[in-house]
Amino acid sequence: MVVRDLANIQGFSQQCISDEPFEISDAYTGDLLSDVMGNAPSDSVLITIQAHKNTVAVASLAQIRALVICNNRSIPPDMLQAAKEEEIAIFTTEDTQFEASCKIASALGRFDAGQN
Amino acid sequence: MQEIPINTYTSPNVILELIYRLKVKDVMTTDLVTATKETKLRQIQYIMREKQVTGLPIVVGKRLIGIVSMDDIIQALDKGYIEETAQEHMTRNLIVLEDDMPISFAISYFDRFSYHRFPVLNRHKELVGMITSRDITSTLLVEINREIEELEKRTCTSSLSQEMSGEIHTYSIMKNDFENAGYASTEIKKRLKSAQIAPHIIRRAAIASYELEMNLVVHSDGGELIAEYSPQTLQITAKDSGPGIPDIEAAMTAGWSTASEWIRSLGFGAGMGLPNVKSVADDFTIESGRNGTTVVCTIELHPNHEEE
Numbered sequence: 001m002v003v004r005d006l007a008n009i010q011g012f013s014q015q016c017i018s019d020e021p022f023e024i025s026d027a028y029t030g031d032l033l034s035d036v037m038g039n040a041p042s043d044s045v046l047i048t049i050q051a052h053k054n055t056v057a058v059a060s061l062a063q064i065r066a067l068v069i070c071n072n073r074s075i076p077p078d079m080l081q082a083a084k085e086e087e088i089a090i091f092t093t094e095d096t097q098f099e100a101s102c103k104i105a106s107a108l109g110r111f112d113a114g115q116n
Numbered sequence: 117m118q119e120i121p122i123n124t125y126t127s128p129n130v131i132l133e134l135i136y137r138l139k140v141k142d143v144m145t146t147d148l149v150t151a152t153k154e155t156k157l158r159q160i161q162y163i164m165r166e167k168q169v170t171g172l173p174i175v176v177g178k179r180l181i182g183i184v185s186m187d188d189i190i191q192a193l194d195k196g197y198i199e200e201t202a203q204e205h206m207t208r209n210l211i212v213l214e215d216d217m218p219i220s221f222a223i224s225y226f227d228r229f230s231y232h233r234f235p236v237l238n239r240h241k242e243l244v245g246m247i248t249s250r251d252i253t254s255t256l257l258v259e260i261n262r263e264i265e266e267l268e269k270r271t272c273t274s275s276l277s278q279e280m281s282g283e284i285h286t287y288s289i290m291k292n293d294f295e296n297a298g299y300a301s302t303e304i305k306k307r308l309k310s311a312q313i314a315p316h317i318i319r320r321a322a323i324a325s326y327e328l329e330m331n332l333v334v335h336s337d338g339g340e341l342i343a344e345y346s347p348q349t350l351q352i353t354a355k356d357s358g359p360g361i362p363d364i365e366a367a368m369t370a371g372w373s374t375a376s377e378w379i380r381s382l383g384f385g386a387g388m389g390l391p392n393v394k395s396v397a398d399d400f401t402i403e404s405g406r407n408g409t410t411v412v413c414t415i416e417l418h419p420n421h422e423e424e
Contacts, residue, residue: 032386034330037323038395042315050383057298061305061322063315 001107003066003089006045009103011093012068015075018087022065027108029101033058040064047100053079060086068104070097121227124220130263134256140222141215143255144236144245150175151184153203157192160184160202171233171246174202178242180235182206212237215244219256222247269312276311277417280345283307287341289332294382297333300341301325307343308350313417320396321350321415327389328354328411334379336409348418349398354411361404368394368402 002021007014028040029047033054040046042063048055051073059067066089069075075090083090093100105113124132149167151160153174160172164186174182184206192198192205213222213234225234226249236245285307287300304325308318325341332339332354339356366372368390375385390411394400397413404410 031383032388033383034327034386034388034392036383037326038388038392042319048383052382054294054297054382054384057302058326061298061301061319061326063319 003045005107006066006068006089006091006104009091009107011095011103012091012100013093015090015092016080016084017089020087022087024065024108027101027104027110028064029097036064037062045104047097047104049073049097051075051079053082055079056082056086056088059088065089066091068093068100070095070100121223130267131260134259134263135220135223136218138219138255138259139215140213140217140219140236140247141245143219143222143251144215144247145251146245148173148243148246150243151202152176153181153201153206155202157184157189157198157200157202157205161189161193161198164189173235173243173246174206175243180210180212180237180243182208183210183235210235213247214239219252222252226252277313277345278347280307280311281347283343283345285343287329287343289329289336289339289341291333291336291338293333297330298326300329300343304343304350304352307345308417317415317417317419321352323396324393324413324415325352327393328352328413330384331389331411332356334375334384339408348416350415350417352413352415355408356410357408358406360406361402361409364402364404 001024003017003024004021006012023043024045026041026044027047028036028044030036031048031050033050036046037058040062044064045066045068046059046064047068047070049070051069053076055067056079068091070093072092072094075092080090095103105111122131149163149169150173151163153176163172164170171183171185173180174184182202184202188205188207197205211225211229211231211234213225213236215236215238222234233246233248235243236247238244285303287303289300301322305318305322308321325343329341332341336356337358339354342353342355344351361367370391371387373385373387379385393411393413398416399414402409402411
Protein backbone atom coordinates (compact mmCIF):
# COMPACT_ATOMS: atom_id res chain seq x y z
CA MET A 1 0.00 0.00 0.00
CA VAL A 2 1.01 3.63 -0.27
CA VAL A 3 1.12 6.33 2.41
CA ARG A 4 -2.21 7.77 1.28
CA ASP A 5 -4.00 4.50 2.11
CA LEU A 6 -3.33 5.11 5.82
CA ALA A 7 -5.86 7.95 5.69
CA ASN A 8 -8.59 5.36 5.04
CA ILE A 9 -7.96 3.56 8.32
CA GLN A 10 -10.79 4.25 10.73
CA GLY A 11 -9.90 6.75 13.43
CA PHE A 12 -6.73 8.02 11.69
CA SER A 13 -6.67 11.71 11.04
CA GLN A 14 -4.27 13.06 8.45
CA GLN A 15 -2.15 16.01 9.61
CA CYS A 16 0.19 16.28 6.64
CA ILE A 17 1.18 14.18 3.65
CA SER A 18 3.66 14.31 0.79
CA ASP A 19 2.57 14.31 -2.85
CA GLU A 20 4.96 11.42 -3.49
CA PRO A 21 3.13 8.05 -3.54
CA PHE A 22 5.67 6.38 -1.22
CA GLU A 23 5.16 2.64 -0.88
CA ILE A 24 4.65 1.29 2.65
CA SER A 25 5.64 -2.32 3.06
CA ASP A 26 6.19 -2.69 6.78
CA ALA A 27 5.58 -1.09 10.18
CA TYR A 28 7.36 -0.55 13.46
CA THR A 29 6.00 0.33 16.90
CA GLY A 30 8.17 2.07 19.49
CA ASP A 31 8.87 5.20 21.49
CA LEU A 32 12.59 4.85 22.04
CA LEU A 33 14.00 6.70 19.09
CA SER A 34 17.35 4.96 18.92
CA ASP A 35 15.61 1.62 19.05
CA VAL A 36 13.46 2.84 16.16
CA MET A 37 16.57 4.15 14.40
CA GLY A 38 18.34 0.83 14.70
CA ASN A 39 15.47 -1.53 14.01
CA ALA A 40 12.66 0.07 12.01
CA PRO A 41 12.63 -1.20 8.41
CA SER A 42 12.81 1.33 5.58
CA ASP A 43 9.63 2.19 3.66
CA SER A 44 7.68 1.69 6.84
CA VAL A 45 5.15 3.45 9.05
CA LEU A 46 6.10 4.20 12.66
CA ILE A 47 3.49 3.84 15.39
CA THR A 48 4.53 5.92 18.40
CA ILE A 49 3.53 8.44 21.06
CA GLN A 50 6.65 10.59 20.55
CA ALA A 51 5.04 13.76 19.21
CA HIS A 52 8.05 15.98 18.71
CA LYS A 53 10.40 17.19 16.03
CA ASN A 54 13.13 14.65 16.73
CA THR A 55 10.78 11.84 15.70
CA VAL A 56 10.64 13.40 12.24
CA ALA A 57 14.46 13.55 12.10
CA VAL A 58 14.68 9.86 13.00
CA ALA A 59 11.99 8.96 10.48
CA SER A 60 13.74 10.87 7.74
CA LEU A 61 17.09 9.23 8.46
CA ALA A 62 15.63 5.73 8.74
CA GLN A 63 13.48 6.18 5.61
CA ILE A 64 10.26 5.86 7.55
CA ARG A 65 7.54 7.33 5.34
CA ALA A 66 4.75 7.98 7.83
CA LEU A 67 4.14 8.49 11.54
CA VAL A 68 1.02 7.48 13.43
CA ILE A 69 0.90 9.41 16.71
CA CYS A 70 -1.28 7.56 19.21
CA ASN A 71 -3.24 8.31 22.40
CA ASN A 72 -4.62 11.54 20.97
CA ARG A 73 -1.35 13.41 21.46
CA SER A 74 -1.19 16.69 19.62
CA ILE A 75 1.42 17.63 17.05
CA PRO A 76 3.57 20.68 17.88
CA PRO A 77 3.80 23.17 14.98
CA ASP A 78 7.58 22.75 14.58
CA MET A 79 7.09 19.00 14.20
CA LEU A 80 4.46 19.52 11.50
CA GLN A 81 6.73 21.96 9.70
CA ALA A 82 9.68 19.54 9.82
CA ALA A 83 7.50 16.68 8.53
CA LYS A 84 6.37 18.75 5.55
CA GLU A 85 9.97 19.62 4.70
CA GLU A 86 11.09 16.00 4.99
CA GLU A 87 8.02 14.68 3.11
CA ILE A 88 6.93 12.50 6.00
CA ALA A 89 3.22 11.97 6.55
CA ILE A 90 1.71 12.37 10.02
CA PHE A 91 -1.54 10.83 11.20
CA THR A 92 -3.02 11.21 14.66
CA THR A 93 -5.42 8.84 16.41
CA GLU A 94 -7.10 8.22 19.74
CA ASP A 95 -6.05 4.58 19.44
CA THR A 96 -3.35 3.10 21.66
CA GLN A 97 -0.20 1.89 19.93
CA PHE A 98 -1.52 -1.65 20.19
CA GLU A 99 -4.82 -0.78 18.53
CA ALA A 100 -3.17 1.29 15.81
CA SER A 101 -0.64 -1.49 15.17
CA CYS A 102 -3.43 -4.06 14.77
CA LYS A 103 -5.24 -1.86 12.27
CA ILE A 104 -2.06 -1.30 10.28
CA ALA A 105 -1.16 -5.00 10.32
CA SER A 106 -4.58 -5.66 8.88
CA ALA A 107 -4.22 -2.94 6.22
CA LEU A 108 -0.82 -4.32 5.24
CA GLY A 109 -2.18 -7.86 5.15
CA ARG A 110 0.55 -8.77 7.64
CA PHE A 111 -1.31 -11.40 9.60
CA ASP A 112 1.90 -13.40 9.56
CA ALA A 113 3.74 -10.75 11.63
CA GLY A 114 5.71 -12.43 14.40
CA GLN A 115 5.40 -15.88 12.94
CA ASN A 116 8.81 -16.08 11.32
CA MET B 117 19.50 -25.56 -34.04
CA GLN B 118 19.24 -21.84 -33.33
CA GLU B 119 17.30 -21.85 -30.05
CA ILE B 120 17.17 -18.16 -29.25
CA PRO B 121 18.33 -15.29 -31.42
CA ILE B 122 21.36 -14.36 -29.28
CA ASN B 123 24.66 -16.06 -28.64
CA THR B 124 24.44 -17.79 -25.28
CA TYR B 125 28.21 -17.79 -24.75
CA THR B 126 29.28 -14.28 -25.51
CA SER B 127 26.22 -12.18 -24.68
CA PRO B 128 26.29 -9.85 -21.65
CA ASN B 129 25.81 -11.70 -18.38
CA VAL B 130 22.96 -9.49 -17.34
CA ILE B 131 20.91 -10.54 -20.39
CA LEU B 132 21.75 -14.23 -20.07
CA GLU B 133 20.91 -14.22 -16.38
CA LEU B 134 17.62 -12.58 -17.23
CA ILE B 135 16.42 -15.15 -19.76
CA TYR B 136 17.37 -18.03 -17.47
CA ARG B 137 16.20 -16.41 -14.24
CA LEU B 138 12.79 -15.43 -15.55
CA LYS B 139 10.46 -18.40 -15.58
CA VAL B 140 7.44 -18.99 -17.74
CA LYS B 141 5.28 -18.42 -14.64
CA ASP B 142 6.73 -14.89 -14.22
CA VAL B 143 5.59 -13.96 -17.70
CA MET B 144 2.39 -15.88 -18.41
CA THR B 145 -1.15 -14.57 -18.14
CA THR B 146 -2.92 -16.26 -15.25
CA ASP B 147 -6.21 -14.52 -15.86
CA LEU B 148 -7.55 -17.36 -17.98
CA VAL B 149 -10.55 -17.45 -20.27
CA THR B 150 -11.54 -21.06 -20.87
CA ALA B 151 -14.43 -23.05 -22.29
CA THR B 152 -15.68 -26.60 -21.72
CA LYS B 153 -15.89 -29.35 -24.31
CA GLU B 154 -19.67 -28.85 -24.55
CA THR B 155 -19.34 -25.16 -25.46
CA LYS B 156 -20.55 -24.38 -28.98
CA LEU B 157 -18.01 -22.92 -31.42
CA ARG B 158 -20.38 -19.99 -31.98
CA GLN B 159 -20.19 -19.20 -28.27
CA ILE B 160 -16.39 -19.46 -28.39
CA GLN B 161 -16.33 -17.01 -31.30
CA TYR B 162 -18.27 -14.50 -29.14
CA ILE B 163 -15.95 -15.04 -26.18
CA MET B 164 -12.90 -14.48 -28.39
CA ARG B 165 -14.30 -11.22 -29.70
CA GLU B 166 -15.38 -10.00 -26.26
CA LYS B 167 -12.16 -10.94 -24.42
CA GLN B 168 -9.91 -10.09 -27.38
CA VAL B 169 -8.12 -13.42 -27.37
CA THR B 170 -7.19 -15.53 -30.39
CA GLY B 171 -7.30 -18.96 -28.81
CA LEU B 172 -9.35 -20.58 -26.06
CA PRO B 173 -8.19 -23.54 -23.94
CA ILE B 174 -10.83 -26.24 -23.50
CA VAL B 175 -10.77 -27.73 -20.00
CA VAL B 176 -12.32 -30.39 -17.82
CA GLY B 177 -11.82 -28.96 -14.33
CA LYS B 178 -8.17 -27.89 -14.36
CA ARG B 179 -7.18 -30.44 -16.98
CA LEU B 180 -6.45 -29.13 -20.47
CA ILE B 181 -7.92 -31.29 -23.23
CA GLY B 182 -7.64 -29.04 -26.29
CA ILE B 183 -7.51 -25.58 -27.83
CA VAL B 184 -9.87 -23.80 -30.18
CA SER B 185 -7.96 -21.20 -32.18
CA MET B 186 -9.12 -18.37 -34.42
CA ASP B 187 -8.16 -20.58 -37.34
CA ASP B 188 -10.50 -23.34 -36.07
CA ILE B 189 -13.32 -20.78 -35.93
CA ILE B 190 -12.65 -19.58 -39.50
CA GLN B 191 -12.72 -23.20 -40.66
CA ALA B 192 -16.00 -23.75 -38.80
CA LEU B 193 -17.59 -20.70 -40.43
CA ASP B 194 -16.28 -21.71 -43.83
CA LYS B 195 -17.44 -25.32 -43.58
CA GLY B 196 -20.69 -24.56 -41.76
CA TYR B 197 -20.25 -26.33 -38.41
CA ILE B 198 -20.06 -23.25 -36.18
CA GLU B 199 -23.08 -24.48 -34.16
CA GLU B 200 -21.29 -27.69 -33.17
CA THR B 201 -19.38 -28.20 -29.89
CA ALA B 202 -15.72 -27.64 -29.07
CA GLN B 203 -14.89 -31.29 -28.48
CA GLU B 204 -15.74 -32.21 -32.07
CA HIS B 205 -13.33 -29.78 -33.70
CA MET B 206 -10.76 -28.56 -31.19
CA THR B 207 -7.04 -29.12 -31.69
CA ARG B 208 -6.08 -32.02 -29.43
CA ASN B 209 -2.47 -32.36 -30.42
CA LEU B 210 -1.07 -29.77 -28.07
CA ILE B 211 2.35 -28.33 -27.44
CA VAL B 212 2.52 -27.13 -23.83
CA LEU B 213 5.08 -25.38 -21.63
CA GLU B 214 5.71 -25.97 -17.96
CA ASP B 215 5.55 -23.07 -15.54
CA ASP B 216 9.04 -23.74 -14.13
CA MET B 217 10.79 -23.57 -17.49
CA PRO B 218 13.04 -20.56 -18.11
CA ILE B 219 11.69 -18.12 -20.69
CA SER B 220 14.60 -18.90 -23.01
CA PHE B 221 12.74 -22.17 -23.50
CA ALA B 222 9.51 -20.39 -24.35
CA ILE B 223 11.31 -18.12 -26.82
CA SER B 224 12.70 -21.12 -28.65
CA TYR B 225 9.23 -22.69 -28.77
CA PHE B 226 7.83 -19.66 -30.53
CA ASP B 227 10.67 -19.98 -33.04
CA ARG B 228 10.19 -23.68 -33.56
CA PHE B 229 6.41 -23.90 -33.78
CA SER B 230 4.07 -21.63 -35.64
CA TYR B 231 1.62 -21.19 -32.73
CA HIS B 232 0.92 -17.75 -31.30
CA ARG B 233 0.26 -18.98 -27.79
CA PHE B 234 1.11 -21.92 -25.60
CA PRO B 235 -0.85 -23.29 -22.65
CA VAL B 236 1.20 -23.53 -19.45
CA LEU B 237 0.84 -26.48 -17.07
CA ASN B 238 2.19 -26.86 -13.52
CA ARG B 239 3.86 -30.03 -12.32
CA HIS B 240 0.49 -31.55 -11.47
CA LYS B 241 -0.40 -31.16 -15.15
CA GLU B 242 -3.03 -28.56 -14.33
CA LEU B 243 -3.61 -25.60 -16.63
CA VAL B 244 -2.26 -22.51 -14.84
CA GLY B 245 -1.72 -19.95 -17.59
CA MET B 246 -1.27 -18.97 -21.21
CA ILE B 247 1.80 -17.39 -22.71
CA THR B 248 2.07 -15.26 -25.86
CA SER B 249 5.12 -13.65 -27.42
CA ARG B 250 3.65 -10.33 -26.36
CA ASP B 251 3.79 -11.43 -22.68
CA ILE B 252 7.48 -12.20 -23.14
CA THR B 253 8.25 -8.94 -24.95
CA SER B 254 6.68 -6.72 -22.33
CA THR B 255 8.16 -8.54 -19.32
CA LEU B 256 11.61 -8.57 -20.93
CA LEU B 257 11.35 -4.87 -21.68
CA VAL B 258 10.50 -4.06 -18.05
CA GLU B 259 13.29 -6.30 -16.73
CA ILE B 260 15.93 -5.03 -19.16
CA ASN B 261 14.95 -1.49 -18.26
CA ARG B 262 15.43 -2.26 -14.58
CA GLU B 263 18.81 -3.93 -15.13
CA ILE B 264 20.15 -1.11 -17.31
CA GLU B 265 18.96 1.47 -14.80
CA GLU B 266 20.90 -0.39 -12.11
CA LEU B 267 24.01 -0.50 -14.30
CA GLU B 268 23.80 3.17 -15.19
CA LYS B 269 23.33 4.07 -11.55
CA ARG B 270 26.39 2.05 -10.59
CA THR B 271 28.64 3.62 -13.23
CA CYS B 272 27.43 7.06 -12.36
CA THR B 273 27.78 6.44 -8.60
CA SER B 274 31.49 5.76 -8.86
CA SER B 275 32.12 9.05 -10.63
CA LEU B 276 29.89 10.98 -8.24
CA SER B 277 31.64 9.62 -5.19
CA GLN B 278 34.97 10.53 -6.79
CA GLU B 279 33.66 14.06 -6.93
CA MET B 280 32.68 13.98 -3.26
CA SER B 281 36.11 12.66 -2.31
CA GLY B 282 38.25 14.88 -0.17
CA GLU B 283 35.33 16.85 1.24
CA ILE B 284 35.41 17.40 4.98
CA HIS B 285 32.45 18.88 6.83
CA THR B 286 32.57 19.86 10.47
CA TYR B 287 29.43 20.46 12.50
CA SER B 288 29.43 22.02 15.97
CA ILE B 289 27.03 20.36 18.36
CA MET B 290 25.80 22.12 21.51
CA LYS B 291 24.85 20.44 24.74
CA ASN B 292 21.09 19.89 25.17
CA ASP B 293 20.33 21.59 21.84
CA PHE B 294 17.39 19.38 20.92
CA GLU B 295 16.07 22.11 18.65
CA ASN B 296 18.82 21.55 16.06
CA ALA B 297 19.54 17.92 16.86
CA GLY B 298 19.66 15.86 13.71
CA TYR B 299 20.85 18.71 11.48
CA ALA B 300 24.36 17.31 10.94
CA SER B 301 23.09 13.79 10.20
CA THR B 302 20.50 15.13 7.79
CA GLU B 303 23.22 17.08 5.95
CA ILE B 304 25.40 13.98 5.73
CA LYS B 305 22.48 11.96 4.45
CA LYS B 306 21.69 14.59 1.80
CA ARG B 307 25.31 14.65 0.64
CA LEU B 308 25.35 10.86 0.20
CA LYS B 309 22.00 10.93 -1.52
CA SER B 310 23.16 13.49 -4.06
CA ALA B 311 26.18 11.25 -4.72
CA GLN B 312 23.63 8.48 -5.41
CA ILE B 313 25.03 6.11 -2.83
CA ALA B 314 22.87 2.98 -2.39
CA PRO B 315 19.93 3.56 0.02
CA HIS B 316 20.93 0.83 2.48
CA ILE B 317 24.40 2.37 2.82
CA ILE B 318 22.90 5.84 3.35
CA ARG B 319 20.71 4.36 6.04
CA ARG B 320 23.74 2.95 7.85
CA ALA B 321 25.56 6.27 7.61
CA ALA B 322 22.44 8.04 8.84
CA ILE B 323 22.08 5.75 11.85
CA ALA B 324 25.73 6.16 12.82
CA SER B 325 25.80 9.93 12.41
CA TYR B 326 22.48 10.48 14.16
CA GLU B 327 23.39 8.37 17.18
CA LEU B 328 26.75 10.09 17.51
CA GLU B 329 25.13 13.49 17.09
CA MET B 330 22.53 12.70 19.75
CA ASN B 331 25.22 11.43 22.09
CA LEU B 332 26.93 14.80 21.83
CA VAL B 333 23.64 16.60 22.50
CA VAL B 334 22.56 14.38 25.40
CA HIS B 335 25.77 13.40 27.14
CA SER B 336 28.66 15.73 26.28
CA ASP B 337 29.50 19.29 27.20
CA GLY B 338 29.35 20.00 23.48
CA GLY B 339 31.56 18.90 20.62
CA GLU B 340 32.01 18.36 16.93
CA LEU B 341 30.81 15.90 14.35
CA ILE B 342 33.22 15.59 11.41
CA ALA B 343 32.33 13.85 8.15
CA GLU B 344 35.21 12.98 5.80
CA TYR B 345 34.51 11.59 2.37
CA SER B 346 36.86 9.44 0.31
CA PRO B 347 36.01 7.56 -2.91
CA GLN B 348 35.34 4.36 -0.98
CA THR B 349 34.46 5.44 2.55
CA LEU B 350 32.74 7.91 4.79
CA GLN B 351 34.51 8.47 8.09
CA ILE B 352 32.48 10.05 10.87
CA THR B 353 34.30 11.39 13.92
CA ALA B 354 32.49 12.56 17.05
CA LYS B 355 34.74 14.54 19.36
CA ASP B 356 33.78 16.24 22.60
CA SER B 357 35.53 18.05 25.42
CA GLY B 358 34.09 16.09 28.31
CA PRO B 359 33.03 14.78 30.69
CA GLY B 360 34.21 11.39 29.41
CA ILE B 361 32.69 7.92 29.69
CA PRO B 362 33.62 6.26 33.02
CA ASP B 363 32.95 2.73 31.82
CA ILE B 364 33.26 2.23 28.06
CA GLU B 365 32.44 -1.45 28.23
CA ALA B 366 29.12 -0.67 29.94
CA ALA B 367 28.40 2.12 27.44
CA MET B 368 28.83 -0.38 24.61
CA THR B 369 26.27 -2.72 26.21
CA ALA B 370 22.81 -2.51 24.65
CA GLY B 371 20.31 -1.09 27.12
CA TRP B 372 22.84 0.50 29.49
CA SER B 373 22.13 4.21 29.90
CA THR B 374 22.92 7.17 32.12
CA ALA B 375 20.27 9.42 30.60
CA SER B 376 17.93 11.43 32.83
CA GLU B 377 14.17 10.94 33.02
CA TRP B 378 13.65 14.09 30.96
CA ILE B 379 15.89 12.83 28.16
CA ARG B 380 14.14 9.46 28.28
CA SER B 381 10.72 11.11 28.02
CA LEU B 382 11.89 12.54 24.70
CA GLY B 383 12.57 9.04 23.47
CA PHE B 384 16.33 9.11 23.90
CA GLY B 385 18.58 7.37 26.37
CA ALA B 386 17.51 3.84 25.49
CA GLY B 387 21.10 2.71 25.84
CA MET B 388 21.21 1.70 22.19
CA GLY B 389 23.28 4.55 20.78
CA LEU B 390 26.85 3.27 20.72
CA PRO B 391 25.84 -0.36 20.09
CA ASN B 392 23.78 0.87 17.12
CA VAL B 393 26.74 2.81 15.75
CA LYS B 394 29.04 -0.16 16.12
CA SER B 395 26.61 -2.52 14.42
CA VAL B 396 26.26 -0.37 11.29
CA ALA B 397 29.92 0.68 11.01
CA ASP B 398 32.54 -1.24 9.06
CA ASP B 399 35.14 0.03 11.45
CA PHE B 400 34.64 1.51 14.92
CA THR B 401 36.98 2.89 17.59
CA ILE B 402 36.25 4.71 20.82
CA GLU B 403 38.58 6.47 23.24
CA SER B 404 37.51 8.29 26.35
CA GLY B 405 39.19 10.17 29.16
CA ARG B 406 38.45 13.04 31.50
CA ASN B 407 39.19 15.52 28.72
CA GLY B 408 36.71 14.08 26.33
CA THR B 409 35.62 11.24 24.13
CA THR B 410 36.45 10.52 20.50
CA VAL B 411 34.51 8.01 18.44
CA VAL B 412 35.61 7.24 14.90
CA CYS B 413 33.50 5.09 12.64
CA THR B 414 33.95 4.22 9.00
CA ILE B 415 31.33 3.17 6.50
CA GLU B 416 32.19 1.56 3.17
CA LEU B 417 30.30 3.34 0.42
CA HIS B 418 30.50 0.62 -2.24
CA PRO B 419 30.84 -2.71 -0.43
CA ASN B 420 29.42 -4.69 -3.40
CA HIS B 421 32.08 -3.43 -5.78
CA GLU B 422 34.79 -5.11 -3.81
CA GLU B 423 33.13 -8.50 -4.09
CA GLU B 424 32.91 -8.24 -7.84
